[in-house]
Amino acid sequence: MSEATGHFDVQIKPETTSGDGIGRFSVSKTFRGDLQGTGTGEMLAARTPTPGSAGYVLIEHVVGTLDGKSGSFMLQHWGIMDHGKPELRVVVIPGSGTAGLAGITGQMSIDAADNHAYVLHYSLPNAP
Numbered sequence: 001m002s003e004a005t006g007h008f009d010v011q012i013k014p015e016t017t018s019g020d021g022i023g024r025f026s027v028s029k030t031f032r033g034d035l036q037g038t039g040t041g042e043m044l045a046a047r048t049p050t051p052g053s054a055g056y057v058l059i060e061h062v063v064g065t066l067d068g069k070s071g072s073f074m075l076q077h078w079g080i081m082d083h084g085k086p087e088l089r090v091v092v093i094p095g096s097g098t099a100g101l102a103g104i105t106g107q108m109s110i111d112a113a114d115n116h117a118y119v120l121h122y123s124l125p126n127a128p
Contacts, residue, residue, distance in 0.1 A: 001106065004066055004120040006033015012043070021047045027058060035120060037064015039075070052084035059093075067124060069100030075108060092122065 008029045017023040022044065029039035041060030048054060058077035064070070074096035079088045090108040097104035106122030 001121045001123050002067065004034035004122065006031060006035055006118060008032065008039070008116045008118060010116060027060065029060070031062070031064060031118070033118075035062070035064055035066050035118070037062055050083065052081060054081045055079065066101060066122070069124065071097060071099030071101030073097040073101050073104050
């Protein structure tokens with residue numbers, strides 16, 4: 001597996017909110033570092049009455065350059081906060097890679113406290 005590191009800027013815009021604590025948001029990102037590009041996506045998030053507890057899911061479309069190859073791929077995020085303890089899983093959606101990023105697989109970790117630092121562990125098939 002290869003590793004790409006860097007940071008991203010993120011803008012989160014509320015789209016709809018229901019009275020039951022569920023909200024829908026549009027997300028846009030600019031990636032810097034080993035992955036250069038943009039990400040756009042849709043997020044559903046829920047807050048609970050319990051302080052420090054919430055959850056979110058996000059599907060994100062990333063377009064950019066990685067390892068000298070241009071293309072796109074999709075990420076699926078799954079995050080939960082349990083009484084202040086975070087758990088996050090971000091996975092490349094299988095089969096979502098296009099152009100030079102076709103066949104990409106992997107997982108991403110994100111550290112929001114470190115200026116949205118990311119580490120993408122990924123594999124790309126060998127070029128023919």
